[in-house]
Amino acid sequence: MKDTTTSAVIEARGLGLTFETNDGPVRALTDVDLSIGKGEFVSFIGPSGCGKTTFLRCVAALEHPTTGTLSVNGMSADAARQARAYGYVFQAAGLYPWRTIAGNIRLPLEIMGFSRADQEERIERVLSLVDLEGFGKKYPWQLSGGMQQRASIARALAFDADILLMDEPFGALDEIVRDRLNEELLKLWARTEKTIGFVTHSIPEAVYLSTRIVVMSPRPGRITDVIESTLPRERPLDIRDTPEFIAIAHRVREGLRAGHGDEV
Numbered sequence: 001m002k003d004t005t006t007s008a009v010i011e012a013r014g015l016g017l018t019f020e021t022n023d024g025p026v027r028a029l030t031d032v033d034l035s036i037g038k039g040e041f042v043s044f045i046g047p048s049g050c051g052k053t054t055f056l057r058c059v060a061a062l063e064h065p066t067t068g069t070l071s072v073n074g075m076s077a078d079a080a081r082q083a084r085a086y087g088y089v090f091q092a093a094g095l096y097p098w099r100t101i102a103g104n105i106r107l108p109l110e111i112m113g114f115s116r117a118d119q120e121e122r123i124e125r126v127l128s129l130v131d132l133e134g135f136g137k138k139y140p141w142q143l144s145g146g147m148q149q150r151a152s153i154a155r156a157l158a159f160d161a162d163i164l165l166m167d168e169p170f171g172a173l174d175e176i177v178r179d180r181l182n183e184e185l186l187k188l189w190a191r192t193e194k195t196i197g198f199v200t201h202s203i204p205e206a207v208y209l210s211t212r213i214v215v216m217s218p219r220p221g222r223i224t225d226v227i228e229s230t231l232p233r234e235r236p237l238d239i240r241d242t243p244e245f246i247a248i249a250h251r252v253r254e255g256l257r258a259g260h261g262d263e264v
């Protein structure tokens, strides 16, 4: 599926990735064509194993496509990784238990060689962005799951990468907490104007958050539909009860069903 977004921050053309395993090749992705423009919020949805994480990992240069091309900020994914083009948020918060919240956020900043004063300023700023002011001295285990995930987002934001890659960041949280974090993430996106790639299994989450929703099918993972959201950028949670929201969710569900149909 082609799209026509110009000045792409992330651009994949004919991208494919086959893993060589002991049981033979596993075609994780095939023929992925996608352009993501600056400031977009793009969600990837599809059944387990359809290659959502693999695509995000390709963008992050943690995996390397076996076919096709991929550019990130106009350079190779490897060069973009070197240039710290992205922050990555995983499903599990992945905070080091022996470091405080501030210490966890500081770690990438130390590795990148920011001055101590700059580190402090950045830690304060990102803690405030995710509403965790005053929690810098706490240890991860002293925070709730939702707060830990916010700390993990703060860590990904601390070095001001333009791109935020998020792999099911709220998948393990209960629905109420997830709703709140979804709302907060949208506000954060509006304030920071990041380009966000977001993997989810949840149709409502994808529709609520995204400017575009990429629907993928399994075996091998490919894009079966790209849905432009017609929702306004300002989205209170109760927008989910509107006919417009329900119509988009319906289209995503249909896309997922059609993808499954190809499989049998």
Ligand SMILES: Nc1ncnc2c1ncn2[C@@H]1O[C@H](COP(=O)(O)OP(=O)(O)OP(=O)(O)O)[C@@H](O)[C@H]1O
Pocket (backbone or CB within 6 Å): 019, 020, 021, 026, 027, 028, 046, 047, 048, 049, 050, 051, 052, 053, 054, 055, 221
């Ligand atoms: N390092 C690897 N070696 C071999 N196969 C892999 C590797 N990483 C992923 N795969 C396979 O590639 C396919 C895509 O995996 P991926 O994790 O990208 O799917 P996903 O859509 O993110 O799934 P989920 O929703 O369950 O997280 C799967 O069949 C998976 O088993």
